[in-house]
Amino acid sequence: xxxxxxxxxxxxxxxxxxxxxxxxxxxxxxxxxxxxxxxxxxxxxxxxxxxxxxxxxxxxxxxxxxxxxxxxxxxxxxxxxxxxxxxxxxxxxxxxxxxxxxxxxxxxxxxxxxxxxxxxxxxxxxxxxxxxxxxxxxxxxxxxxxxxxxxxxxxxxxxxxxxxxxxxxxxxxxxxxxxxxxxxxxxxxxxxxxxxxxxxxxxxxxxxxxxxxxxxxxxxxxxxxxxxxxxxxxxxxxxxxxxxxxxxxxxxxxxxxxxxxxxxxxxxxxxxxxxxxxxxxxxxxxxxxxxxxxxxxxxxxxxxxxxxxxxxxxxxxxxxxxxxxxxxxxxxxxxxxxxxxxxxxxxxxxxxxxxxxxxxxxxxxxxxxxxxxxxxxxxxxxxxxxxxx
Amino acid sequence: xxxxxxxxxxxxxxxxxxxxxxxxxxxxxxxxxxxxxxxxxxxxxxxxxxxxxxxxxxxxxxxxxxxxxxxxxxxxxxxxxxxxxxxxxxxxxxxxxxxxxxxxxxxxxxxxxxxxxxxxxxxxxxxxxxxxxxxxxxxxxxxxxxxxxxxxxxxxxxxxxxxxxxxxxxxxxxxxxxxxxxxxxxxxxxxxxxxxxxxxxxxxxxxxxxxxxxxxxxxxxxxxxxxxxxxxxxxxxxxxxxxxxxxxxxxxxxxxxxxxxxxxxxxxxxxxxxxxxxxxxxxxxxxxxxxxxxxxxxxxxxxxxxxxxxxxxxxxxxxxxxxxxxxxxxxxxxxxxxxxxxxxxxxxxxxxxxxxxxxxxxxxxxxxxxxxxxxxxxxxxxxxxxxxx
Numbered sequence: 001x002x003x004x005x006x007x008x009x010x011x012x013x014x015x016x017x018x019x020x021x022x023x024x025x026x027x028x029x030x031x032x033x034x035x036x037x038x039x040x041x042x043x044x045x046x047x048x049x050x051x052x053x054x055x056x057x058x059x060x061x062x063x064x065x066x067x068x069x070x071x072x073x074x075x076x077x078x079x080x081x082x083x084x085x086x087x088x089x090x091x092x093x094x095x096x097x098x099x100x101x102x103x104x105x106x107x108x109x110x111x112x113x114x115x116x117x118x119x120x121x122x123x124x125x126x127x128x129x130x131x132x133x134x135x136x137x138x139x140x141x142x143x144x145x146x147x148x149x150x151x152x153x154x155x156x157x158x159x160x161x162x163x164x165x166x167x168x169x170x171x172x173x174x175x176x177x178x179x180x181x182x183x184x185x186x187x188x189x190x191x192x193x194x195x196x197x198x199x200x201x202x203x204x205x206x207x208x209x210x211x212x213x214x215x216x217x218x219x220x221x222x223x224x225x226x227x228x229x230x231x232x233x234x235x236x237x238x239x240x241x242x243x244x245x246x247x248x249x250x251x252x253x254x255x256x257x258x259x260x261x262x263x264x265x266x267x268x269x270x271x272x273x274x275x276x277x278x279x280x281x282x283x284x285x286x287x288x289x290x291x292x293x294x295x296x297x298x299x300x301x302x303x304x305x306x307x308x309x310x311x312x313x314x315x316x317x318x319x320x321x322x323x324x325x326x327x328x329x330x331x332x333x334x335x336x337x338x339x340x341x342x343x344x345x346x347x348x349x350x351x352x353x354x355x356x357x358x359x360x361x362x363x364x365x366x367x368x369x370x371x372x373x374x375x376x377x378x379x380x381x382x383x384x385x386x387x388x389x
Numbered sequence: 390x391x392x393x394x395x396x397x398x399x400x401x402x403x404x405x406x407x408x409x410x411x412x413x414x415x416x417x418x419x420x421x422x423x424x425x426x427x428x429x430x431x432x433x434x435x436x437x438x439x440x441x442x443x444x445x446x447x448x449x450x451x452x453x454x455x456x457x458x459x460x461x462x463x464x465x466x467x468x469x470x471x472x473x474x475x476x477x478x479x480x481x482x483x484x485x486x487x488x489x490x491x492x493x494x495x496x497x498x499x500x501x502x503x504x505x506x507x508x509x510x511x512x513x514x515x516x517x518x519x520x521x522x523x524x525x526x527x528x529x530x531x532x533x534x535x536x537x538x539x540x541x542x543x544x545x546x547x548x549x550x551x552x553x554x555x556x557x558x559x560x561x562x563x564x565x566x567x568x569x570x571x572x573x574x575x576x577x578x579x580x581x582x583x584x585x586x587x588x589x590x591x592x593x594x595x596x597x598x599x600x601x602x603x604x605x606x607x608x609x610x611x612x613x614x615x616x617x618x619x620x621x622x623x624x625x626x627x628x629x630x631x632x633x634x635x636x637x638x639x640x641x642x643x644x645x646x647x648x649x650x651x652x653x654x655x656x657x658x659x660x661x662x663x664x665x666x667x668x669x670x671x672x673x674x675x676x677x678x679x680x681x682x683x684x685x686x687x688x689x690x691x692x693x694x695x696x697x698x699x700x701x702x703x704x705x706x707x708x709x710x711x712x713x714x715x716x717x718x719x720x721x722x723x724x725x726x727x728x729x730x731x732x733x734x735x736x737x738x739x740x741x742x743x744x745x746x747x748x749x750x751x752x753x754x755x756x757x758x759x760x761x762x763x764x765x766x767x768x769x770x771x772x773x774x775x776x777x778x
Binding site: 003004005006007008009010012013014015016017018019209211212213214215216217219220221223224227228240243244247248251259260 | 398640
């Protein structure tokens, strides 16, 4: 083991209830002209919008807003919001929402410094040279976007969904108040939890030598999701459950447990094709894909990691044969996703058939291969999609 | 559970071998006049000093130095180094060493902005208003000082050892190269590992409601020390073992697993008296104290946490009675510290008798009480010291 890395996650987090009293002072450090970005308006229904507007007013800042950011955020919306930044000389962006809103806001911040279409930045045709400072108020525990520099953007004209990463887009400050997720419905809570688990799986299932310490911490994060997601479904206002899911979502994907690892992600690459073609919820796509991907890649070369997963996360008896533990772990994960979280088990159930599988498989591996836990070629990916029908 | 917290750990970490090529650029961001601080000169023997001096020269920076920082760093040394900072207009401090050197360097940086004795800052007679930027190169995995704002300083004139914390003293950048700990001898490796474990215990053994996620991660950090400390003792040049211990040392005490917790620490308060009076190695004092403290506080009100510890960290059979698991866990910890790590089991073995126990007990609780996992009054602390004879 000898993988070097740079750890650099300077995002400041205010965690807990009633921390919004610090919002004004944090925004002020970045300037006076604030663009508030959000999605479909649920924050107007649950009162969060009013609280935010009040703090901004109290701090004597000038408020602009851009709403209507989509669940899979579109490049067209980002271009429109970046125009406002340029025209109104915005100093700081305040994203209030889940991963989609925060992702979109990052690219808005970068596009504010770019003379052209944001899609050029997303596709890395042009580099991200700068970004407006970003403050976030998280309302959905899922993507970890509140504490990382990554954004995933969709282009519906070309059926593309692409990720882009830059430390320049890292949020300066994030407000994580678990009570802001009380109104997240059961379906979105389940999808968010599946998304968190998937981030952990993509990092954890690795054949390269790696730091044991990070594995133990990743297992702890997984156990936390398994324990609390069902609680949050049954009791939406359970603070303990919402708090654990929220802080796990950040740590699953802020880069810490991934330190020093370089492999490509498998299920995310496949899922991005599903939501690019069918605009489904990201976490649902991941939930359907993950157990099939696990079944497909399980063999003598990968079984030891599944054994570690099964015994440490699901506490399966260590004395059972490795392969038996591995299969039982996949079964227990399926039970969790489809029975306990109540997510749909198949693509057929959500009206997706095999008609685009070939082109989606090609796109998922960019016509070549996903160098993941096991290498996946176009035909492998196509088979995994078919297992999901 | 409803404990708010602010997470704010902006220290950038270069982890791994051959990262020193970044040293010049990082120092340069802070200025041109560098004061290198270190301890007894082991860095001259193992070649690290030369490498550092070379990088500083390459970057065209001006090098000053202050050596001879003690294992329990003295306020007198800090005053002397702070004088150099003032006289030479130092821009940035570069601490090369373990926790003692880094702790001392933090207070040097704060005293550079203070017109008086550093002990005023340590005792909070005067506030820390500013601090020179600090870069560290860690050579001992133990205190976590490389990623937090805490310093522990000794005043031998008054037999005092006191901790002080300020976000202003947080290192800007830390270089963590596990190969820099290859030359740490078995005794110091054992003491450092005991210190790391103690930090985790002080945080973990808590009667208040807390975040399950952080408990699972703390357990992972403990398991990592239990797994790799014995490996590092047997194979000092084992990269995997040294790397795990090094990254654990930072995460055990950078504030993350402690988020939202407020209780006082018990064993550290007692140990600071031991090393203030007898100048013993901090980690050794903690190793001797911890199992006795555990035995002393174990009762019906605390047993459930010990049960969690025993089953999750030592993997003791969950079906055994709670009290049996708890006692077995303390036994297994003693075996680890005194047999596997080979540390002395008693104070008598290191020539400490009971003559100062009363005054040390009074000082440990400041004449009142330690509000820890269980409240400890002077007579409790005195009894625990006696159990260590």
